[in-house]
Amino acid sequence: MEELKNRILSHLERKYTLQPMPVPEDLKEIKRFLGMFRLNMYNWCFEKVRKVSMMRCTVRVPQLDIFAIEIYPEPDYDLPLLAIDFSCMKKKSFVYMNFIPLSNERTYQDKYISRLQPIYERYTLAPQKKAKEWMRPYLTDYTVYAMPENSLLDKACACAWDYFSCYLDMLDAAEKITDPDYRSTIKSASLTYCDQLSEKDGSRKMLGRFTGMEKANRIFREIIR
Secondary structure, three states: OHHHHHHHHHHHHHHOOOEEOOOOHHHHEEEEOOOOEEEEEEEEEEOOEEEEEEEEEEEOOOOEEEEEEEEEEOOOOOOOEEEEEEEEOOOEEEEEEEEEOOOOOHHHHHHHHHHHHHHHHHHOOOOEOOOOHHHHHHOOOOOEEEOOEHHHHHHHHHHHHHHHHHHHHHHHHOOOOOOHHHHHHHHHHHHHHHHHHHHHOOHHHHHHHHHOHHHHHHHHHHHHO
């Protein structure tokens, strides 16, 4: 996961002027149990993007290696949000990749979501995993939500890179919203998703086993949101 994280970060640094965003010192790096658990959190912003949030987490026992990145556009743009999440265990990995839609209108889906079809069909990661109820309104025909064997990790990383690259192409081409009512609708949809993530994402409980629930909740509310 470190290789994928470094590749994505290096590409962002070459392509954009990243501005570091403050992360509370007690949440920036957390170590527990004589190095058995380590968590690092990073936030940046750049043109058209209000926040890039990145997580790296490793647990030695039980074996767990996590990389996650979320990109939240400024509300001046109606782009979907980007989420890529790998949780790699001893034999299998949970893999999640999604362009999180801010509208269910057909024109929106055609403009942003349907362009993932050839990438999704190229990789076809399986088996698919059932998503939590709160997430279902944000899933599309091309959401990857799977639990493949680790023998497919290279394939999954290649898929993640293609999703990421496709997203940046959309970001570069994005134009500002000119309708103030539509802008307000998009901003509200984005913040509603962030609130849902902060309040209902099940990985908080896993994280809380190592950091304590207070810090786990703060990570979702203060850093990831």
